[in-house]
Amino acid sequence: MNEAARRLVPIAKDQAEAQYREAPNNLEAEQALLGAILVNNDAFYRVSDFLKPVHLNEPLHRKIFEVAGDIIRMGKTANPVTIKTFLKADEKVGDMTVAQYLARLASEAVSIINAEDYGRAIYDLALRRSLITIGEDMVNIAYDAPLDMPPQSQIEDAERRLFELAETGRYDGGFQSFNDAVALAIDMAGQAFERDGSLSGVSTGIHSLDARMGGLQRSDLIVLAGRPGMGKTSLATNIAYNIAASYEGEVQADGSMKAKNGGVVGFYSLEMSSEQLATRIISEQTEVSSSKIRRGDISEHDFEKLVACSQHMQKVPLYIDQTGGISIAQLSARARRLKRQRGLDCLVVDYIQLMTGSGKSSDNRVQEITQITTGLKALGKELNVPIIALSQLSRQVESREDKRPQLSDLRESGSIEQDADVVLFVFREEYYVKNMEPRDEFDPKYEEWKMQFEKVKGTADVIIAKQRHGPTGTVKLAFQSEFTRFTDLADPSFTQYEH
The missing domain is CATH 1.10.860.10 (DNAb Helicase; Chain A)
Structure with a gap:
């Protein structure tokens, strides 16, 4: 008997004796x-x-x-x-x-x-x-x-x-039976009835936006887009912090925690570091300018406010991942892990164009963006959480007379527009009007410019360009640039929606 046959004998014998499992x-x-x-x-x-x-x-x-x-x-x-x-x-x-x-x-x-x-x-x-x-x-x-x-x-x-x-x-x-789907729909309506503000989704903390969208709906991909300087990261940060700060947990029958109000937020910051993001949030909460915080140009009273705010913020369930150039596969794996370990009710990605596809490096950027948006949409459904994904707009906006963004302005737009359940554009006319200021204050046009600037100063438009389960239109908000903060307008006449 050769060596190979001798080695096989005891294995065959063990297998014959092994019991069926x-x-x-x-x-x-x-x-x-x-x-x-x-x-x-x-x-x-x-x-x-x-x-x-x-x-x-x-x-x-x-x-x-x-x-x-x-x-x-x-x-x-x-x-x-x-x-x-x-x-x-x-x-x-x-x-x-x-x-x-x-x-x-x-x-x-x-x-x-x-x-x-x-x-x-x-x-x-x-x-x-x-x-x-x-x-x-x-x-x-x-x-x-x-x-x-x-x-x-x-x-x-x-x-x-x-x-x-x-x-x-x-x-x-x-497949899921229609009975189960109907039961889930009724449960969602019941939760909306009981939740603060009677929203079916997670509240953004901005009432005029919630009124139009019904909150952020679970499993939705919400694309938030704008040109640089419009404040899309500020709006996403505001919403993320509002959700995390209003978190109230409720113990379920199986011992797990579920958000009764607010929620646990995961924030993928591909552009800014976690310290920069935290500085923005502290500035927004304390009303101390972020540029002053960075320079250390603050009074003792301001510093006390910063310390008190940071102590409160440490209890807020907002988790930041600052990995640059993260792939959709890595992002998905980390989001699953966060949901298992800490819970997860909302995910923010800042921003789509800084991500990479999970395949080999592709020369076709449009194809890669398609892979990313399809992956984000699938992840939202899998985790049953809303995903806010920020996106850049193409430069063609700047060459137009009317600078208000349109769906066609989304960079590599086909898949972003198609996969998104909601598309929001952030537009601040103040940014453009300010750049048109006449150099000479004695210029006859200066007074006309000043009147126009005062009209748009401190305001921002959030344009709902697409919404699968609700109306489109424009929501007017207040914007405090020194604190990078979006809020509801104090003047109720401004909260009327434009169509």
């Missing part, structure tokens, strides 16, 4: 839970918020649980008699018919009190089976991966599947 499941727990539901339909509501038909291992049990759930949600009674008509009459369970099996489940039912414990046991075993599947896939792909598939992309895929499993108890995506 069955995927973890508990048939008795599934029978006990179904029996409890058939005897007392209230048992279904004890498990329906976390247990879905797919979590049961036995196909017939899945069907029974699904049919029972549909009947109970319609306000009818689910019992062996009402359920059997929805199951195959000729199907056998051992030597019993399905009708006999249902009657057996009900007759041997345990107390409804134990229903939740059985449900949890079934759910945990389903998670284990899913973990085994993901683990097996990881091993098989690692062995047979094609040359053009880098290990990093496999890690990102595994991380995504594990995140989905941790968040929803299943990773396969797939």
